[in-house]
Amino acid sequence: MVRYCLLSVLAVFLVLGGFWQPYDPDAVDILARHSGMTASHLLGTDHLGRDVLSRIMAGGWRTTCVILAVGLTGFVGGTFLGTAAAVLGTWRETLILRCCEFFIMVPTLVVALTAAAIFGLSPLSAALALGLAGVGPHALLAHTLSKRVLGQPFILAAQSLGVSSFGMISRHLLPNTLPLMFAYVGNQAGLAVVAYASLAFIGLGADPSEPDWGAMVFEYRVFIFDHPMLMIWPGTTIAITVSALNWAFDDFQA
Amino acid sequence: MHPVRLGIQSITGMLAISLASFTVINSMPADPVAIAIRVWNLPATDETVAALRAEWGLDQPLLFRYCDWLTRFLTGDWGRSFRTGEPVLGEFLERLPISLSLGMAGLALAIVFAIPLGFFAAAHPKGVADRFSRTLSVFVQAVPGFWLGLVLLWVLGVQLRWIRLLAQDWTAAVLPILLIALHSVAVLARVYRRDLMETATQPYFRTALAKGLSERQALWRHGRCGALYALLAAVRSEAGWVIGSTATMEILFGLPGISQFLVQSIAARDQMVLQAYVMVIVLWMLVMNGGAYLAMRFLDPRLA
């Protein structure tokens, strides 16, 4: 129960950032630079007087978009490929699985790095790249799960009753595999957050004024001597978000 | 799996990935001829454009270009960087040692630390080592390495002044290597522990205990080979994580490795550099895969 509360608090914070922040996250106020933690600026302001909390909240919404898009891409693509492989069988199964295995071999971050290099880094391009990189493992998992379900007696019974293959997949196979697949997606959300933060930290032609958490760590790293809290806050936010996600989906570890 | 089969599979995989990346990179929304004319200050005449297009075979179909590129790549002609004007191979050879030594040292260190940590965690479930490795794995999953590095720089370098922030010698690599290793230590220790724990449920393990071996001795004698096997299997996937981490570490610590070079080259739409980068990563993965495979084969010839 506690973990659902925590998860919803996190979700509210992340989604709220998309619609409302205490200040305009881009508004510069040179007179109020490096204000430190005050009542009006809870997490203080940066070297240009921008409100850190507002920037973190705006970054939270961008991160949320990444999580959702990564999950959706990996989930849809992986489930489709994996289920198809399991149902089709024979050489097509082998081909799909081999492709997935090769694809897994290329590190996720490198796939995303390449994609960001080509298309420029934005939440959308990063999420698509990370999602595509996630299709491989998702497909393998979906395949394993589907095979397991397909070996069950009730499938044989349905088959002997002459259920069409479409009906078989939608009525018998997917309802059994999807919950586990969904849990796996949740389990990967934390990884997506860290990967996106790393990409934003590396930069790669991203808009540096956009308040991504990783980009903020990069931008504020130069104040490590005089204003270390600037780089502490976005990093702490990443750590808390990922911990909460991992903890919430811990049970479903596939 | 037979080594020949592994070799064939690796080569097919590499070809497939190179073809895929070549296609994607060549569909980049940038015209290399226009870039070259700008960068190398060539006269922007139709003849120059035609000559460059012919020289790079841009008038040929994609597949033909791919074959041409592959031949050149294999013979050591990796093209020329737009940004620096130098051959890409030379640029990479200069920077590769830094990235590779970061990655290799990180991975090696991780294996060295993961084995004792995993072993003691398995020998004393819920003991200090077990709790430590569990906490560590939760911690490294949530805290990005680049940020942890920054915090360490602040604590150790700025607050305590224990480390020199400005080392220009080998000491500069110590912190990045430790940070790269940290994640893998946690993952590998858990894998090692899980496999040892499985050993402990086997009948022959109980026999060993009955013979009077202590639990720890029995685990070591009967479990270590199997667990090492599982560890090596995990190393293969961890190698990908490690090479990805070197990218953020190179940026954070300003180490002139290939990832930093890539980042600098991206704005120049330096396609040759990007392509070479992908190939180097794939080669790294293949070598790690092959190395782990050979080690596993050595441990357990039956699986060959």
Add this chain to the structure above:
Amino acid sequence: MPSKILSGLTAALLAASVFVAASATAAAEPLRVGATYITSGTDPAKGSNGWALTSHGVGENLFTVDKEGKLVSELAEKAERTGDLTWTITLKADRRFSDGTPVTAKTLAAGFDNTFANNKAALATGGKLNFEAAGDLTLKVTTEKPVPLIQSLFAEWPLIAYKPVGDGNAVFTGPYRIAGFKTDASIKLEPNAYFAASEKRSPVEFRKFGDAQTMTLALESGELDLAFGLPSEVVTRLKANPELTTKSFPVGYQYLAFFNTTRPLLGDVKVRQALDLAFDRKELSAAISGGEPATGAFASYFPFAGRQARPTDLAKAAALLDAAGWTKGASGILEKDGRPLRLLAITYPQRPDLVTMLPVVKAELARIGIAVDTQVVENISQVAAAGDFDITLWAQHTAPSGDPAFFLNSMLRSGASLNYAKYASPDFDAILNRFAAEGDPAKRVAIALDAQARLFADAPASFLVSPVWYVGVSKRLKNYEPWGSDYHVLRADIGEAK
């Protein structure tokens, strides 16, 4: 008597040995200098090595710009015009290269010929120059285009004076000579024995740092005697350190924004003027904690600089945009025919100040309802030349040879290769043409002011900040006086405490 002689001798010997020991320790202890750039090689004709080698105190020009921004002679004695395109330059008599050979017209001519054959940047002002040695110290120069003031042409950085010795190597005349060079890392310098007062100079170890932060750390940990180009945000911290002295100095560089006049949104002069009025230069200077609001194209210490601060007037800017047909949309962003006023602003990381200014520019334009996307690109000259931008923040030394014409001609004249704004105004070109015929400095000032007035009206660029830069020095170099931007970091007199 003999004992007196003996004791005298002993004393002399002692004194000598002390002196030798002192000079030996001095020679063993090089000055450690750090900067964020280093020459990319030792070939003076390649790229911008001419500038870097002069900056390292290795090379000299025939003429140069002194501390006050005045054009003065260096290796040359004087230059006289003998025809529309011909000049005679007289060299100073007693100058030697660092290998001990005298500086003659013939050796210099060989060096310049090599530069003009290999470096396009040398062609900017006078086209290709021809050299002919008419005696040991007399150099006859023929220019391709008429040049009003050849002294200023010879003060430009590509025209470093040297003796070519083959294979891209060269011998120079500056106060230091190169003793060792590691690409992208460091350069070892020794005093040039044939330069006046060489015995007073220590050797120098010049190190390149990847970023200014690391360089600051090196200075703080006592590993540097001179750190050139400190980031402004560390200055307060360094001021508290009794071992160090930080000095700021105005530079000839200007931070400006080029507006790409060929882009649809910025083709309208009203929009460009509105942008110019929207910039709050005080805020921009404060953001980089160093510098003055720009008064025009040149740093205010030049005689041809503008005298009044550029105005900020949001109401007027809004009125201009309104007159151009832009109205506030639902999201607060200006729109015309349903299209938002959204611009792409870019800059480059090699000048960290510009990266700091970029989000401020975004915020300032947001105040008048203009949305801005920003980007930091490593290879700015490529991107700028390709025109893939609306606004580019730029740092430019606008009077490197002490004369206003070079910058205006090379970056704003119609069709100029570095004209990133793609500004094409016949009126402006006509003003610039007057430079070619005018040799009187006072009248050149008037032309420069006319040209700037034209720029303010047409707004192909907006001049933002005249920055100050910071150097940090240890006790050993506490008398170092920074001047001349980064064109003369090391020079004959760096105030070494002996």
